[in-house]
Amino acid sequence: MKKDIEIRSTTLETDSESKKLVGYVVQWNRNSEVLWGEYIEQFAPNAFQQSLASGQDVRALFEHDHTKLLGRTSSGTLKLEEDAIGLRFELMPPDTQLGRDLLVSVERGDIQGMSFGFRTLKNSWDFNVEPNLRTVEQAELIEITVTSIPAYPDSSLEVLKRSQAVAKGENFAHWQDDNRRKWLQAMGA
Numbered sequence: 001m002k003k004d005i006e007i008r009s010t011t012l013e014t015d016s017e018s019k020k021l022v023g024y025v026v027q028w029n030r031n032s033e034v035l036w037g038e039y040i041e042q043f044a045p046n047a048f049q050q051s052l053a054s055g056q057d058v059r060a061l062f063e064h065d066h067t068k069l070l071g072r073t074s075s076g077t078l079k080l081e082e083d084a085i086g087l088r089f090e091l092m093p094p095d096t097q098l099g100r101d102l103l104v105s106v107e108r109g110d111i112q113g114m115s116f117g118f119r120t121l122k123n124s125w126d127f128n129v130e131p132n133l134r135t136v137e138q139a140e141l142i143e144i145t146v147t148s149i150p151a152y153p154d155s156s157l158e159v160l161k162r163s164q165a166v167a168k169g170e171n172f173a174h175w176q177d178d179n180r181r182k183w184l185q186a187m188g189a
Helices: 049-053 097-108 156-167 172-186
Strands: 005-011 013-015 020-027 039-043 059-062 065-072 078-082 086-091 113-126 132-147
Touching (some): 020 113, 049 132, 065 097, 078 132, 086 132
Parallel strands (some): 039 132, 059 132
Antiparallel strands (some): 013 020, 020 086, 059 065, 113 132
8 A cells, every 4th residue: 555755845054164054853742734626634742763774775855856966865965863953954955056046045045945755654533623634643754845935934034934925915825736747757656
């Protein structure tokens, strides 16, 4: 039985001296934006523990594009670890045009978000709150990505951009459906 890959986002920072990107892919028990117009999500502590322990190669991408590889765990250019706050990462982008442009965009504050693709292995729901709350208790980490549109914002800038688009009536349903379709194609589903 194939499980759907899901994508979520959060914020990003840079270590300008070493040109290393560092931060949290997701923080434990922190609410996402409303996802797919239906529910809020959070991750339980150590949700990726088994996935990380498996040694599976996890890739770091730009905007979920598999042709824009920034690093990977198998080469040591991407490091992932869980701590008391969440799933932490360290990424050494390549010395390529994409890597250099990315560092400039992050340093300028134009790009501040992280996202991730995962498969849910165990989750629970609270239907007594509105919107409903989903807690992902165990997941397989597929990839992380640098993004300008995080679903788990830690700064008001991302919240404002996302909320402004909703207020303007932009068609997020079309964007979400297109995003789901692209992911299914990329994963060969």
